[in-house]
Amino acid sequence: MDVSAAAWWLTILGIIGLLLFDFVFHVRKSHVPTLREASIWSALYVGIALLFGAGVWIFGGAEPGAEYFAGYVTEKALSVDNLFVFLVILSSFKVPRADQQKALLFGIVFSLIARSGFILLGAALINTFSWAFYLFGLILLFTAGNLLKPESEESHAAGNLMVRLARRLLPSTATYDGDRMFTVQDGRRVMTPMLLVMIAIGGTDILFALDSIPAIFGLTQNVYLVFTATAFSLLGLRQLYFLIDDLLDRLIYLTYGLSIILFFIGVKLVLHALHENNVPFINGGRPVPVTEISTGLSLSMIIGVLLVTVIASMASAKGVAQNTVSAARRHAQEYLEVEHDPALRRELFAKLLTEEARLRKLPEKYRRSIREEERLMTLLRRVHEEHDRTRVR
Template sequence: MTHPPLVWELSVALIVAMLLFDYFFHIRKAHVPTLPEAARWSAAYVAVALLFGGAVFAFGGTELGIQYFAGYLTEKALSIDNVFVFLVILSSFKVPREDQQKALLIGIVISLLARAGFIFVGAALIEHFAWVFYIFGVILLLTAGHMLAPERHEDDEDSTVLRLARTLLPTTGGYDGDKLFTMEDGKRRMTPMVSVIVALGLTDIVFALDSIPAIFGLTDDVFIVFTATAFSLLGLRQLFFLVEGLLERLLYLSYGLATILAFIGVKLVLHALHENNVPFINDGAPVNVIEISPMQSLVVIVAILAVTVLLSLLSPRGKARSAVSRLRHTLAAWQDLDAAGAAAEERAAAYAKLADAEQAVRALPEEYRALIHERQTLREMLADAHARQAAQATGAGPGTGIDPASPRQPASSGV
């Protein structure tokens, strides 16, 4: 379907305005977003996407509206999977938390521009070569199979991108806030922030190789494909800070996403057969097969996501992973305060949270604690935290808020 130029112009203007607003009102001042702040802005970006979908319904009709929401939901779900990799990249480069927002936003802009290129190239191929649907379908089925494989080598793939970014972009030894360039020995040099942004952008481009075919499996309307993809990416920065502590709980997310991709892959192959003109398939004539409607696609996608989230939240193993994740986060928070030489009261409050988190993990059945990644290292870090806090509390005297003999302060870790 051809859309008036004004519709394109207004949509692109809205997307650019949201990016500029994000930069000037949130990114220019480096800070770590609080959970309420991330929740508010994530909700705001989702609300804008939903309002835009309502406008598509009102002015484009029911079918386009359904296609938009099916595409948006699929891309949003796939973007959550991206957050796992973003965590790996930011941790690998040791990006200070207050400077992560700028890296994420610029990486998302790079991804949006690259995906726009993929979308228009894909649309041109589909318009001239109907057999491209076969290729897109096979790509999604292979991706789904890869996600369901017992051993997913994402770390190896991620490290390849990280090594490439570090090799091609020689940078300074340390960060200078969130600056991309700094002066060193009288010369203007790139900071590691440039490598981080490039790694984020390259990684998200790799993800586009399955997300773009997925949305083309739901609609071949370029406007819907572009806007649904753009709005799913726009709130990704806020989503990162909102769900980074909850990702461990989404235990079955990869299975749900694999099922969605497999479903869309089958839908693409069926559509390709219905439009078939490949000589060696049915002598180049269309094959009379069922086709899955946009409404059926939307219902299936919503159902799969709902079941995935529900099973993850109710899973005892998911709850265990969430408890371990909370312990790691509280330990990191205490270590930051300890390294910064924070006031005794502030350290005491952080340590109380750490003690509670550790008790929750110690209460888990051994079968779940045995699955803790780098368990011995975590034990040693906790033991060091207990020893340092005990020494600080003993030396500080009254007013620290911590009793070295308190049961909230284990002598050794039992995780």
């Protein structure tokens, strides 16, 4: 599919326009998005992505259209998995909920810029070295295996390498000044933790790109489709975070589904590399007669695996228990350490009461393990004690 320079510029300007609109009309003024607001704008951004894909299908053909949708669905699924890491970072830095939007949007912008660079690099590698397909395939196979290993939350917390380096090079305050990135303290201009949050989110996303960019190049080598699928998967990610953050821990099988998808795409890349082979020590530098995986099969497999893993996660009693415990712990920490606005604290306490009621309804084996979590039990007692003291005042 040939894309003119005019189409490229219109696409880039359209994406920049959407980001500016998001900042001016939603993020510039700190607030906590309502469920209705997050739902409407999440649906709108998904709708824009789907309309764009329909346009590619109509004007570019069925094959490019299927490649775009396969790439978009894969990148969107990886982005949802990445939201859990964003949640860890925001919780670790104790970012007030009303100020989280700005950190997320700037992190997404940084991610889009960084991934655009990776896309150009990936395209250059593929055009110059045919063995790049082997490299990308091996990266995805390695990543698929790593996804099955439990990951420590500390690797994304407030003390990770990028943040420690930023703290050393730039003086920062210990407290927030709204959603400002810089403030004046003792007569000098210093950065606030908000800037550190953005650095942590942006820096972590560079690591995410190491699997997402090879994955989409495994589905299409058209740079325009790679760029647009990646960009549209990131647009609306901020709204999606506020829409499903209370359900993120519920998706307990999503990682397994992503592992299967990345393994599948890794095999697809290796098969394509064998089909186009000119590496001297493989088959004497001649192409290997192997069957390649079609785009239609790839799209069907990706959607099917995601549907199965999401449905299985939502129906799982273990997922319900894990999600309720995580939500209760997070809301208790926010009540005690982050939020000071009385209205927001009342809202958090109401959520906590609902979550405690859900915990009491869980099967005994889950309730028994929860009661053994002394830190969680202590946290919940502290919230009730603090709430009682506030009511007495």
